[in-house]
Amino acid sequence: MKTWIALIRGIGPTTHRVMTMQQLRDACVGAGFDEVRTILATGNLLFATKVGLPAIRKRVAAIISDHGLTNPVFYRRPAELKAIVAKDPMPDAASERPNHLLVMFLDKEPAPQSIDALSAYDGPEQILVSDREVYIDYVDGVGTSKLTPTAAGAAARTVRNCAELEHGGQARCSCWSGCEGLADSLWPSMLLPCSTRSTSSTVT
Known part of the structure; x- marks a missing residue:
């Protein structure tokens, strides 16, 4: 199990109308991620998973797309x-x-x-x-x-x-x-x- 940080660009009051941080967390749990947290309300996403980065990218992109957004995401390890x-x-x-x-x-x-x-x-x-x-x-x-x-x-x-x-x-x-x-x-x-x-x- 590895910890990942996903940084979603352009998250703020406008995007909160279609995707709240609670909705983002719930969707990530539903996508199979563990220990899901968000910090502040600007798209800082922290989670643990056994899958590799390609699968992570695909799952997070699908979550964002399901909420009608196209915001880019950047990934880093601690x-x-x-x-x-x-x-x-x-x-x-x-x-x-x-x-x-x-x-x-x-x-x-x-x-x-x-x-x-x-x-x-x-x-x-x-x-x-x-x-x-x-x-x-x-x-x-x-x-x-x-x-x-x-x-x-x-x-x-x-x-x-x-x-x-x-x-x-x-x-x-x-x-x-x-x-x-x-x-x-x-x-x-x-x-x-x-x-x-x-x-x-x-x-x-």
């Missing part, structure tokens, strides 16, 4: 998330503006031309591509940036959400560069370091 945080490639940004440092998760490693396009991007953001993730320092904030997960074909979450998901709703680290606890507690797809105090959230 160990992969731990490794992402451990890299800490932008320590200054993590220390000075942790709420502006995000990790964008992709379905596969980007092609060279895509990396070149990101390198040529003329914006204030600092960008670093590593495997299937893109670390982005939104120097001037995320809200007004043109560099969005949708534009890049990715899903997005926060590092705090990763910790909360693995600990059933408890975040227990203070910042990206001080994530000793987070290394044992990861979970999802655009990730931010935690705020400066431990925070709890409701498992939905």
Whole structure:
């Protein structure tokens, strides 16, 4: 039995009208997944299963389609998330503006031309591509940036959400560069370091 994290892009108030998190959990249980949980209400799905990734993709896609949605889904194992945080490639940004440092998760490693396009991007953001993730320092904030997960074909979450998901709703680290606890507690797809105090959230 292996634990998987499915990050469903674009889940929010609009999609809740046709698929609530309770409906998503129920459908996953009905599809044969075990230990099904969702964290927050933004499509963070955690489950255990004996089947491989191809079968997982097919089942989750069918669940989403049955609710009339076409949202892409990104998959990671907990160990992969731990490794992402451990890299800490932008320590200054993590220390000075942790709420502006995000990790964008992709379905596969980007092609060279895509990396070149990101390198040529003329914006204030600092960008670093590593495997299937893109670390982005939104120097001037995320809200007004043109560099969005949708534009890049990715899903997005926060590092705090990763910790909360693995600990059933408890975040227990203070910042990206001080994530000793987070290394044992990861979970999802655009990730931010935690705020400066431990925070709890409701498992939905």
